[in-house]
Amino acid sequence: MGRAIPKDKDTLPCDITPELYEHICLKFWSKVNRQAPNGCWEWTGIRNSYTDLKYAYGHFEFRNQGWIASRFAWLLIYDKIPKNKLVLHKCDNPPCVNPAHLFLGTNKDNSQDAKRKGRLGRNRRTGITPVP
Numbered sequence: 001m002g003r004a005i006p007k008d009k010d011t012l013p014c015d016i017t018p019e020l021y022e023h024i025c026l027k028f029w030s031k032v033n034r035q036a037p038n039g040c041w042e043w044t045g046i047r048n049s050y051t052d053l054k055y056a057y058g059h060f061e062f063r064n065q066g067w068i069a070s071r072f073a074w075l076l077i078y079d080k081i082p083k084n085k086l087v088l089h090k091c092d093n094p095p096c097v098n099p100a101h102l103f104l105g106t107n108k109d110n111s112q113d114a115k116r117k118g119r120l121g122r123n124r125r126t127g128i129t130p131v132p
């Protein structure tokens with residue numbers, strides 16, 4: 001069988017000691033470029049992407065599980081993500097993990113945000129934007 005699929009990735013594992021936490025933080029932030037001129041802290045490690053790698057989310061491996069780097073950054077600081085909430089980007093830059101650029105929202109917030117920022121296109125056949 002493949003690796004176990006985590007039931008819940010809304011919190012950091014509860015057995016993390018302060019020493020381990022420090023170690024994880026060092027490992028995590030060593031993969032981040034905090035010098036970008038736009039104020040974004042961009043992930044320099046592996047990225048997840050279905051389309052354009054330049055705009056893909058960071059991928060962080062921890063205990064053989066893959067985490068979205070921006071979610072992991074949120075967890076490092078705030079410990080948990082409320083149920084059904086997503087970690088979204090104010091800066092609209094998926095590889096960014098700057099905590100000051102992240103906020104919590106719902107799926108609906110995400111698509112409204114995407115629409116406002118012109119990220120959602122129109123359906124090619126109908127010409128209609130898929131989210132009202």
Ligand SMILES: [Zn+2]
Pocket residue numbers: 039040041091092093096097098101
């Ligand atoms: Zn940013």
